[in-house]
Amino acid sequence: MLRKAIALAALGLAFLGSPALAAHPKPVERDVAWSFDGPFGKFDTAQLQRGYKVYREVCAACHSMHLLSFRNLGEKGGPFYDPEYPNSNDNPYVKSLAKDIQVPDIDQDTGDAITRPAMPADRFPSPFPNEPAARASNGGALPPDLSVIAKGREGGPNYIYSLMTGYRDAPAGLTLSPGQHYNVSMNGDLTSAWKGDHHKVPPGGVVAMPPPLAAGKVTFDDGSPSTVEQQAKDVSAFLYWAAEPKMMERKQFGLGAMIYLLFFTVLLYFSYRRIWKNVAH
């Protein structure tokens, strides 16, 4: 949120001060060829599994995903879907993934706040108990919830991927406050922080989050190389799935609906031609 506020303030200043220079460079966005692109696109299960691991081992330290439950991981289209367990609450792998995570609860006998191993029906626990705590631990910036982040940002998974791989050393002439990191893909306007040529404002913006990914930070079970590139792609795909878990169902339903409608349209057209055959109009 703070990042947004900073970007906003920068944007506002830029427009108030010099409308003629409003056309600051657009943030860099790199397109990825996703498996879920296009009308027949599907989620890549192995990629979602890797992405979940990146989220769990890296992002989850600061970012909540409070709209997701462990059971979602085993639902149709999800990373750990197993056709043998149509009810993902019974999926043993999902159960074991849940069990590794402690969730807060209330002891039914004493009323004390306790933690217990999660069950598939439990939501992903949030890393911080409340917003002030989250801000206090992150230098005043609030790590946004990631449940629908892939739909809540222009560019969706491409944006997330670009942001994850967009950290660069700040160019000379860019003033960064402590705790800020320069990212070529962040939405923002650096005009006010730029000391150099007014026509050569660098693209991107500043992020409070330090570069989260690093080579080898996550060990992928399927032996995929653990590069920043790979981690960024996988976690972006996972976050897109998290934001739009019914995408495959939607496209499947849509295919049937489109074929049916097309057939219906053709039938109606011939019916129409036949009925109007003898009317001069």
Next chain:
Amino acid sequence: MADTVVGATPDPHAPGDDPSRRDFIHIAAGAAAAGAVVALVWPLVDQMNPAGDTLALASIEFDLGKVEPGQQVVVKWRGKPLFVRNRMPEQIAAAVKDDHAELRDPATDESRHKPGKPQWLILVGTCTHLGCVPTVGGGDYGGWFCPCHGSHYDLSGRIRKGPAPKNLVVPDYAFLSDTKIKVG
């Protein structure tokens, strides 16, 4: 239209070629329209069925260690009360003795608990008459008594007297261990 045949009758109601005649193409188009409506009605109906999160909470695990002998603990399951009763040996004996009594909804006590666990009686705590919650230990048979319309259940949860038609329902459950059950 451009393809109107020269000399074709401009009268739409000429008897020879009535355009409203229900020939195949119109029937097919009408059927396709009806099919589209039906296909759309199903999602609109199905949305009222339990949602994913509701189903996820539909099974619960319960630790029997919390129930002292002779006691009953009520837990909420699928929005309804669930009776978990730890029966005393004499209560079990009384229930078994009534296996051959005149029952409205005949069932043996054996069939109402898991094999080898006669002390544990797990029942859905809603009266089979109109859904009130029976009180434990009441009635003429020492099982449950429903205060709404006076149904008496025995120590096996079988209906013995009053307007209710059926025994208290035994839900689907399984012992995960000696002291832990999973309901649903």
Next chain:
Amino acid sequence: MSGHSTYEPKTGIERWLDTRLPIVRFAHDTALSFPTPKNLNYWWTFGGILALMLGIQLVTGIVLAMHYVPHVDYAFASVERIMRDVNYGWLIRYMHANGASMFFLAVYIHMIRNLYYGSYKAPREVLWILGCLIYLAMMATAFIGYVLPWGQMSFHGAVVITNLFGALPIIGTPITTWLWGGFAVDNPTLNRFFSLHYLLPFVIAGLVVLHIWALHVPGNNNPTGVNVKSENDTVPFHPYYTVKDGFAIAVFMLLYASFVFYNPNVLGHADNYIPANPLVTPAHIVPEWYFLPFYAILRAVPDKLGGVLLMFGAIATLFVLPWLDTSKVRSMRYRPTARLYFFIFVLAALVLGFCGGKLPDDPVIFQPSGLMLLDADINSFVWLSRVATLYFFAYFWIILPVLGLTETPLPVPESISEPVLSHPATTPAGAVASPEKRG
């Protein structure tokens, strides 16, 4: 309804019902045998499309209301629960969200058709005014509905639009406070908006009944704008227009389905998937696309009250349109000069929509820095909106009144059948003379 009824009850039960509640006769006369000009083109199919869209919005909306929670703490999550957990919830919500856009697309085409063929002219002024009321109610419903998901755009859109009323002198502040039920857009606002969003569609449905009633008294206008002279000019609504409307509806549904299934969020804003935060405004706040022309008019005026008045004035203008257009000829087919101005009007409306989606101070024409061909102040969307706004009002208040008096229209055909039957290929000898035998 106009004319005599052709309904003849066939069975005893129908006769019995017909003398007590002639509902079958009513349905027969309005939806089946209603004499309709036989030269209506595809622009006339949007009435049927709109009726269907209203039905879809009502049904999906009622279903969504079964799952939605109108509370600031739960609204966003309850919408996401619909998307994730409710059976087919994703389908129903995407149908409703995109359905609103499709509804507006169809209503705009319906209105443009009306303007082109002069359907608002006597004796259809009341029909037109009822249509304007429906449009007004649609805008209110759509705006309120957009608030319900309680995302960033929902919240700040609600803030901006309710603040419009604050521009009114003296009563402005009490009215906004009353609308909000507090001192800002908050839970009471959301709760009442939900109630109103459920109510207004039924108001629209009632207006639609009046609209159809008002249509069935004078009957349809048609592309020639010439009144129906004889039965020769008409065909019964069923099966001729049920099947033609049906075909157009099916094509429209294909477009609708391509949004619902393949681009469900393309007409929305990413910011609305961020839960509402009263402390931070999205960097680029814009309304849904169907409000953009009005948003551009609002921003074209540097004064708050002036902008609000002009925006409402744009809608109010539509209500008096039947009395602004002085032309005796309905259809622009026979008004070449007016047609030219009409196309510029459509262009101006599109330009306004385009400007509404841009930042006001952004340059319209990109010029390399250092090279100043145009003054940056003039080369901005706010100035482009000003020009388009000026034309928008001039079209209704100057061009249409003056043109009707000064222009010379082309010769208008005697009747609807004439331009068709005079076409040699389709004129069997004696066809004009012999009246049609009708059942």
